Amino acid sequence: MPTELNDLFTFPIVQAPMAGGASCPQLAAGVLEGGGLAFLAAGYKTPEAMYEEIRQLRAVTDRPFGVNLFLPQPPAPPDPAQIEAYAEQLAGEVEWYGTGLGDADAGTDDAFDAKVAILLDEPVALVSFTFGCPPPAVLDAFARAGTYTVVTVTNVVEARRAQAAGADALCVQGVEAGGHQGGFRNDPRDDRVGRGLLTLLAEVLEAVDVPVIAAGGLMRGGQIAAVLSAGAAAAQLGTAFLVCPESGASALHKRAVSGGVFTRTELTRAFSGRPARGLVNRFVREHGPYAPAAYPQVHHLTSPLRAAAARVGDPQGMALWAGQGYRLARELPAAELVEVLARELADALSGAAKPAGDASDGML
Structure with missing residues (x-):
């Protein structure tokens, strides 16, 4: 197994784990072919489904890749009355789509222990964690298995905790990132204190x-050069990979990101009970202000x-996760996108290294 983060890729370009289907084996294979590092997303999947995706990816490549896990959440909702009130708020959606609501008590651990057991028995090169930091014993077990570990953090306090627990590296996630903010807490008091990536990275x-991977709104090689110059390892x-043809995101989601119909993103709890950045559609506007901080109860x-909206082709009722840079998405095959980003990165770094007054830039 690789022993350093830089051993895991040719180019310091990491395809994020996007739970819900986008980060499928086909997308990961394309990214790996292009020389990047790819993640499979185990969140919301059964342990068996996670293992099947690992098996599929290993069948087509021998390159190192990662798997992302969600940490277990508190078993009891913070306030059951808030969930009941939100269920009443959604009554019109139930009638509109002709379906019922899900079971808010469907489970809060995302089968974490079973997934860890599989990944220790059949190690992958890298495992990352979202929504918390695993206990030191879990990180130690992965270290003994030869697996590199990364913990997602959104502030300095989380970063120090993850390093103290034994994480090999951190994924520093700025507020610009699409999808869920991966921090340890789910506290509404934190919603207005999100940090932009470059500021957070410096802090x-x-x-x-420990090495850090920078995440949040990155879509071009020049932006990658900026975070590498600021000290990130990758x-x-x-969102840059979500619209690739190999991505498992729905056609509706891809069209919403690249079609220009939606004009902005925002952080919302409307779909899951945790702050997540997505395109602002009708569901976000009508229900976001009322959604409680209750994850994964609101998700269930x-x-x-969400499934009914997808079936009838209605993007106004879907969770259309996207980062702030979504307008820069390019519908390229994954391997080609990695190569384009790598060229842009090389151009940006060579330009930054050019000394002032170099005759090649037309200056005397």
């Missing part, structure tokens, strides 16, 4: 001495509604 790099991109509750 974390001064607080810890850059993680999600709204799951049938």
